[in-house]
Amino acid sequence: MKTAGEIIKNKSLYFAKSGDTVFEVAKLMAEKNIGAVPVLSNDGKLIGIFSERDLLKRVVAKGLNPMNVKVDDVMTIEIMLAFEDESYEECLAKMKKAGIRHLPVVDKSNNLIGMLSLRDLMDISLDEKTEKIEMLHAYIYYRPPLEEKE
Template sequence: MPTVRNILQEHGDGMVVVDVRATVQEAARLMAEKHVGAVVVTRGGKVAGIFTERDLLTRVVAPERVPRETAVESVMTTPVACCQPETTRAQCRAIMRSKRIRHLPVVESDRLLGMVSIRDILEDVAAEQEQEIRHLYEYMHGAR
């Protein structure tokens, strides 16, 4: 069964990181530049939290906080649900569904290796299904 390690190898680490001292404005700008919906927040190289588009809306915009004056540490989500390289796609989907999240940092021995999103997982599933359909078609119609 495909694992997070396979997804990272196929899609890249998908990781965008900010330090706990970064402002919300810096984090949001980085998210926009990198076209991601979340950044991993680190302290001393270790995962301290995650800051998502949902955090931006519910903890900064809605309460009218000033992004350039707000430390990302004060509005990030903690504790962070994480997965390991050997976590399966199905296990990732189950974690995401139960916690109602779309991003999972990938850690191994307290070391941040990357991040997978629900999009990464679904693209991986779709690619596998396309390959299976192609094989079935070739079987039914003869390889050409």
């Protein structure tokens, strides 16, 4: 079963920095086709996460100008984390329980190493279930080779 660390191993990590405007962050998210970014302090520590939901609920719905609003003021600060050695099923359970679609992944020293999306986890789940179905199908319909008569 794949772990969070294995899933994010070859993925690029995009992030926002404290002080960035919502416009800058939204532009990055649109360019990279991602739904959320971790927000890092000036010393590289994870301080929040900014998602499409934050943009809609905390900026657009309130009539704020994304060019003037700092991401620090509208990001989510109560962050749920995934640890690199957690299974994808554990991460999926965390997302489901919290009603979220993105999880920052940290290493044993709590350093940010990547981001998981619900789509990442659903793809893994689908791949594993497809493999299991194929194995069961092969088992159920196995036909031993016919013995040749001389």
